[in-house]
Amino acid sequence: MASAMACVLFLQGCAGWQSALDPKGPAASELAWLIWFFTGLCAAVWVLVMIALAAPLVLRSRQRTEPLVLDAGADDRKFRVVVAALGVTALILIGLTLLSFFANRTLAAIGSDAALTIRVTGHQWWWEVRYENAQPNRILTTANEIHIPAGEPVRLIVTSTDVIHSFWIPSLAGKLDLIPGHMNVLDIEANKPGIYRGQCAEFCGAQHANMGTFIVAEPRPKFDAWLNEQLQPAAAPTSGEAKAGGDLFVKRPCVMCHRIGGTRAGGTVAPDLTHIASRQTLAAGTLTMSRGNLAAWIADPQGIKPGAHMPVVSLNGDELNAIVAYLEGLR
Amino acid sequence: MSSADLTSERDLPQRDTAGKGDLAPERDGPRDTGMDDASLQRWLTQTWRTPSGIVGALSSVDHKIVARRYLITAFVFLCLGGLNAVAMRIQLSGPRRGLIGPDLYNQLFTMHGVTMMFLFAVPIVQATGIYLVPLMVGTRNIAFPRLNAFSYWIYVSGGIFAWVSFALSMAPDVGWFAYVPLSGPEFAPGKRADVWAQMITYTEVSSLAVAVATIVTVLKQRAPGMSLDKIPLYVWAMLVTSFVVVFAMPAVMITSTFLILDRLVGTHIFNPAEGGDALLFQHLFWFFGHPEVYIIFLPATGMVSAIIPAFARRPIFGHLGLVLSLIAVGFLSFGLWVHHMFATGLPKLGASFFTASSMMIAIPNGLQIFCWLATLWDGRPVIRTPLLFVFGFFFIFVIGGLTGVMLASVPLDLQVHDTYFVVAHFHYVLIGGSVFPLLGAAYFWFPKITGRMMSEALGRLHFWLAFIGFNAAFFPMHIVGLWGMPRRVYTYPAELGWGNINLFITAGAALFFLSFVLFTFNLVHGAMRGVPAGDNPWDAGTLEWATSSPPPSYNFARIPVVSHVEPLWAEREAMPVATGLRVDARELLISTVAEARPDIREKSATPSIWPLLAAVAVGATFLYSIFTPWAIVWGAVPIAVTLIGWFWPKGDPEDEE
Numbered sequence: 001m002a003s004a005m006a007c008v009l010f011l012q013g014c015a016g017w018q019s020a021l022d023p024k025g026p027a028a029s030e031l032a033w034l035i036w037f038f039t040g041l042c043a044a045v046w047v048l049v050m051i052a053l054a055a056p057l058v059l060r061s062r063q064r065t066e067p068l069v070l071d072a073g074a075d076d077r078k079f080r081v082v083v084a085a086l087g088v089t090a091l092i093l094i095g096l097t098l099l100s101f102f103a104n105r106t107l108a109a110i111g112s113d114a115a116l117t118i119r120v121t122g123h124q125w126w127w128e129v130r131y132e133n134a135q136p137n138r139i140l141t142t143a144n145e146i147h148i149p150a151g152e153p154v155r156l157i158v159t160s161t162d163v164i165h166s167f168w169i170p171s172l173a174g175k176l177d178l179i180p181g182h183m184n185v186l187d188i189e190a191n192k193p194g195i196y197r198g199q200c201a202e203f204c205g206a207q208h209a210n211m212g213t214f215i216v217a218e219p220r221p222k223f224d225a226w227l228n229e230q231l232q233p234a235a236a237p238t239s240g241e242a243k244a245g246g247d248l249f250v251k252r253p254c255v256m257c258h259r260i261g262g263t264r265a266g267g268t269v270a271p272d273l274t275h276i277a278s279r280q281t282l283a284a285g286t287l288t289m290s291r292g293n294l295a296a297w298i299a300d301p302q303g304i305k306p307g308a309h310m311p312v313v314s315l316n317g318d319e320l321n322a323i324v325a326y327l328e329g330l331r
Numbered sequence: 332m333s334s335a336d337l338t339s340e341r342d343l344p345q346r347d348t349a350g351k352g353d354l355a356p357e358r359d360g361p362r363d364t365g366m367d368d369a370s371l372q373r374w375l376t377q378t379w380r381t382p383s384g385i386v387g388a389l390s391s392v393d394h395k396i397v398a399r400r401y402l403i404t405a406f407v408f409l410c411l412g413g414l415n416a417v418a419m420r421i422q423l424s425g426p427r428r429g430l431i432g433p434d435l436y437n438q439l440f441t442m443h444g445v446t447m448m449f450l451f452a453v454p455i456v457q458a459t460g461i462y463l464v465p466l467m468v469g470t471r472n473i474a475f476p477r478l479n480a481f482s483y484w485i486y487v488s489g490g491i492f493a494w495v496s497f498a499l500s501m502a503p504d505v506g507w508f509a510y511v512p513l514s515g516p517e518f519a520p521g522k523r524a525d526v527w528a529q530m531i532t533y534t535e536v537s538s539l540a541v542a543v544a545t546i547v548t549v550l551k552q553r554a555p556g557m558s559l560d561k562i563p564l565y566v567w568a569m570l571v572t573s574f575v576v577v578f579a580m581p582a583v584m585i586t587s588t589f590l591i592l593d594r595l596v597g598t599h600i601f602n603p604a605e606g607g608d609a610l611l612f613q614h615l616f617w618f619f620g621h622p623e624v625y626i627i628f629l630p631a632t633g634m635v636s637a638i639i640p641a642f643a644r645r646p647i648f649g650h651l652g653l654v655l656s657l658i659a660v661g662f663l664s665f666g667l668w669v670h671h672m673f674a675t676g677l678p679k680l681g682a683s684f685f686t687a688s689s690m691m692i693a694i695p696n697g698l699q700i701f702c703w704l705a706t707l708w709d710g711r712p713v714i715r716t717p718l719l720f721v722f723g724f725f726f727i728f729v730i731g732g733l734t735g736v737m738l739a740s741v742p743l744d745l746q747v748h749d750t751y752f753v754v755a756h757f758h759y760v761l762i763g764g765s766v767f768p769l770l771g772a773a774y775f776w777f778p779k780i781t782g783r784m785m786s787e788a789l790g791r792l793h794f795w796l797a798f799i800g801f802n803a804a805f806f807p808m809h810i811v812g813l814w815g816m817p818r819r820v821y822t823y824p825a826e827l828g829w830g831n832i833n834l835f836i837t838a839g840a841a842l843f844f845l846s847f848v849l850f851t852f853n854l855v856h857g858a859m860r861g862v863p864a865g866d867n868p869w870d871a872g873t874l875e876w877a878t879s880s881p882p883p884s885y886n887f888a889r890i891p892v893v894s895h896v897e898p899l900w901a902e903r904e905a906m907p908v909a910t911g912l913r914v915d916a917r918e919l920l921i922s923t924v925a926e927a928r929p930d931i932r933e934k935s936a937t938p939s940i941w942p943l944l945a946a947v948a949v950g951a952t953f954l955y956s957i958f959t960p961w962a963i964v965w966g967a968v969p970i971a972v973t974l975i976g977w978f979w980p981k982g983d984p985e986d987e988e
Contacts, residue, residue, distance in 0.1 A: 018815030018827055020746040031746050035813065038743060042733035049700065049729050053722065056708045075648055078708065082649060082701045089697040093690040093736070100686050100740040104679060107742055124518075163513040164609065166674055166749060170815045174745025177675045179610065180512060181603025184676035197827070201674070201749040201817045203506050205513055206433045209820035285824075306432050 018197040020170040025189045027173035030106050038096065045092070107174075111187020114155035118146060122158070122165030122178035122200070125207035125308060126271050126284040131227065132157075140230050141259075143271030145279045147226050150217040153189045163205060169198035169215050177202055190217035197285065206307025212285020233262025234274045234330050245326025253313055254323075260330065270310065277331045283308070295324045360915035363889060371888055374914035379471065379885040382938055390938040392476035393884055394465050397483050399780065401458030404487050405451050410847065411494065412446035415439050417844050420804075424837035426825035436821035437504035438523075442497050444507025445527070448623065449534050450490045452765060453576075456630035457541040459772065460569040462780065464545055466875035466882060467566050469554030469891045471919055474547035475540075477936045477977065482540035484946030489534035492954060496526045503527035506819065508620070509590065511601040511612045516594045525957035528591040533953045535580045542576035545569055552919055553927040554874065555909045556893040561927075563873045563896065564647060567654050568633025571661040575622050575629070578665065583619035586612060595960050610675060617668035625664040627761060629657060631768035632699055635721055638768075638775050641871040642718040645709050646897055649702035656695035663692040673744045682741045689739030696732060700725070715869075716790030720771030723798050727763025731756060734809065749819075752812025758805045770797070770850070777854075778868045782880045783861030789853040796846035803839025807832050872897025877906055890920050893927075941977035948973045 023029040121128040131140040148154045158167050160178040167186060168175035176186040190196065200211035218226065237243045249255060250264050257270035265273075276282075279289055283305055287293040299320055301310040315323065363371055381391040391397065419439050422431040431439065465473050473479050496502050503523045505514040514524040549570045553562070562570075590612070592598040599605035601612050640647045647653065669677065669685040703725075712718060734756040738744050747753060770793075777785050811832050816823060823829055867876040876899055878887050889908035895901035909929060912918040917935040922928055952966025 020813050020815060031742055034740070034743050035737075035746065038737045038740065042736065046729050046733055049704070050726065052704045053707070053725050056711065057714075078648060078705045082698070082705055085701045086694065086698055090694055093693055096736060096740065097687050097690050100742060101683055103742040104683065108679065163518050164510055168817070170746060174742065175674050175748060176745070179675060181609060182676065199815070199817055203510070203513070203819040205518065206437065209433065209822050307434065
């Protein structure tokens with residue numbers, strides 16, 4: 001029954017965007033293979049046990065009412081079968097243990113020559129992403145969306161400043177915890193350009209559910225262009241409304257938390273907004289990027305992510321529109 | 332001494348007792364030697380009765396009365412925890428449902444975990460042991476009966492403490508595991524995490540008390556002749572479990588105490604900024620948390636080992652092998668806590684060691700399965716409700732065990748850790764491995780406890796509802812977990828395509844919950860209207876079936892003498908008995924550890940209200956201590972007073988009545 005159910009459920013789904021069964025990188029492929037192998041072997045063992053359970057009910061017909069008190073030696077044949085089954089169990093387990101060791105080695109070898117290092121820091125409830133570079137002026141800090149060159153291993157150094165989070169992009173690699181006071185290293189690689197979704201996997205408080213992230217894998221030239229663009233200070237507002245919005249932004253509490261490169265806004269406790277409009281989503285994967293969602297998020301962050309650390313800033317309709325117009329221009 | 336010698340001796344060996352004084356106390360009263368049955372029962376009823384009235388009820392130290400309260404209380408907590416689960420499943424039945432917000436949802440899943448682990452699973456297996464172990468080893472009461480009564484009051488007040496805090500929206504919302512720093516002073520303001528910390532420490536006191544009482548009962552109060560190789564497997568399982576409790580529970584009590592120190596006193600044990608370490612919490616917690624699984628599972632294997640022989644109509648196959656695997660599982664359970672922490676980035680070599688040790692525990696567990704199957708192979712078993720639940724256990728638990736093998740693999744775990752795959756896995760292990768055997772045990776021992784049978788027809792219906800509901804609810808969780816759904820999320824986006832499968836899961840959960848409604852009806856109906864059961868309705872072989880159903884307050888009119896693992900099957904006519912105990916005082920027969928030779932006669936405690944008062948004092952201290960550390964200082968006074976009352980005077984316990 002269970003296996004029949006599994007088939008039906010597999011056919012209807014596999015959206016794949018955030019699935020360990022739809023690997024898009026070498027680490028996830030290795031893991032998916034391992035998952036299928038373990039599943040197959042375990043299913044076979046399970047079926048054998050069920051046959052062994054069902055057989056005496058189906059095959060035998062005698063029913064004993066008086067309890068049998070055994071004399072010594074009557075169970076010899078069963079004893080041999082049980083010992084044999086135990087031996088097979090031990091062999092299977094040894095095999096699976098070795099398989100795990102080898103898979104571990106394969107995974108460890110993936111990122112050994114990574115050219116790009118990205119530092120990912122978990123916050124309640126968003127991701128700070130910093131592209132390391134030997135030249136200080138080429139270090140880029142952004143949030144929630146991670147761009148990587150496709151087909152190249154990338155080294156992530158992950159940690160946290162508040163509680164424990166876990167970085168997990170199932171279609172690229174297994175998860176790794178972000179622990180305050182610890183630096184962990186995770187190597188990822190995407191085989192092909194694409195957008196892969198991930199999510200915090202360790203319970204981290206009120207908005208754990210809405211702590212999403214995206215990996216955007218692009219061909220190397222496109223990635224380099226993106227990096228150079230992001231390194232630029234924020235675009236100056238063009239329209240009058242946007243200009244007013246920019247002024248409002250630095251006058252209002254927004255500036256206490258957010259940074260916008262090239263302006264007086266220098267807060268570091270919340271996501272960097274220098275190029276916010278170039279990202280796919282808002283509020284760590286919660287809303288798709290659009291004018292309406294931007295306005296909704298600023299007007300009522302607690303309605304969208306209850307418990308999030310972004311407070312409601314009182315703005316009238318014009319002020320809200322102005323700030324949204326300004327942020328929309330930050331590409 | 333062989334058991335044959337003992338059976339020929341119908342009286343306690345009258346040894347030279349010079350210098351011991353135990354066998355010939357100063358005030359000697361009438362003994363059961365040679366007394367006729369009617370007057371013997373009159374004497375014993377008078378001696379062992381629980382006083383009437385409310386004070387009498389509150390001061391009872393009869394292990395059966397305490398166990399019944401435990402069982403009913405734990406069942407109530409099961410229902411409450413189940414309602415939490417239903418609420419969560421309704422919220423998760425579709426993407427972006429707005430029924431339950433994150434604040435309530437996080438309290439819900441924390442309370443679900445806390446309730447199921449600390450207020451249901453551990454107490455109910457221990458309560459079953461409190462009821463059955465003294466009967467199965469053939470003694471008149473559990474060891475330390477007042478401590479046993481105390482443990483119940485501690486447990487029930489701890490549970491009420493947790494649930495009242497939930498009603499006041501003060502329930503912990505940091506997960507049942509309460510990882511720091513999330514539960515630390517900086518990120519969990521308010522009193523919620525303090526409630527978690529103190530409630531854990533507090534209720535585990537009761538768990539430890541029961542474990543100690545069980546160990547002593549099994550090792551020192553066994554009927555004459557019940558040498559180590561003749562102890563029923565269920566009793567072995569409870570013995571091993573109790574040792575695991577004794578070694579595991581202090582770890583979680585240390586964890587919760589460190590946490591409350593950080594929160595209340597301002598220590599920095601877990602604060603990395605001040606040289607502490609957040610990972611230390613996880614090591615301590617899982618050093619308890621993994622054995623916890625086996626604390627829940629081992630007693631269930633004991634139940635399976637009791638039910639299978641009764642319906643397969645033969646002694647269990649591989650008794651010695653099963654005993655050794657129980658002990659091996661108990662040991663190994665302490666060596667694999669790190670497999671809960673593979674994603675924390677521990678050194679690879681260390682993690683691989685825990686892969687190997689986690690895989691290894693499948694070997695003794697496999698042996699248990701093979702021995703049970705071998706027992707069933709011998710002849711066609713009589714299929715009644717208890718055995719049906721054992722079949723359900725096989726079907727479900729084996730899946731849970733195999734996914735456990737998957738989780739033991741470091742690389743594989745990195746994909747499925749903290750996803751619904753893990754949620755599916757441990758519900759397969761805990762519900763399949765423990766709740767299904769417990770339900771089977773409920774049908775199996777219900778006639779012993781109440782003297783009446785539960786309905787067989789309703790029992791079968793209950794089984795099928797529970798079996799189908801369970802699998803429909805939890806099997807798809809494996810799949811949605813592999814599709815990337817993390818656990819402990821109160822909502823999820825529609826784009827990920829998890830909506831339909833979650834709706835299906837919720838429907839299964841509703842069916843599973845419904846099966847418990849039916850079970851509750853069957854319990855109540857059985858207790859009130861069930862067919863009278865007789866002493867031994869299943870014609871089973873162990874000692875608890877030798878006495879009447881329900882057993883009298885003194886359990887056995889005369890202490891049986893055992894010469895076989897299934898003494899009732901070996902002695903189809905009359906049980907040999909040992910006599911020589913006083914009937915005007917609560918005397919127990921204490922036997923030697925290995926061979927169960929009669930050793931001394933020992934008085935068992937009389938009813939007392941002090942265990943309840945002591946529990947109230949301890950409870951008030953813990954409750955107060957979530958507000959100020961000074962509670963420990965002030966609370967010491969009433970605790971001391973009640974303990975003095977409990978142990979005062981130091982003479983003959985008869986004087987206290």
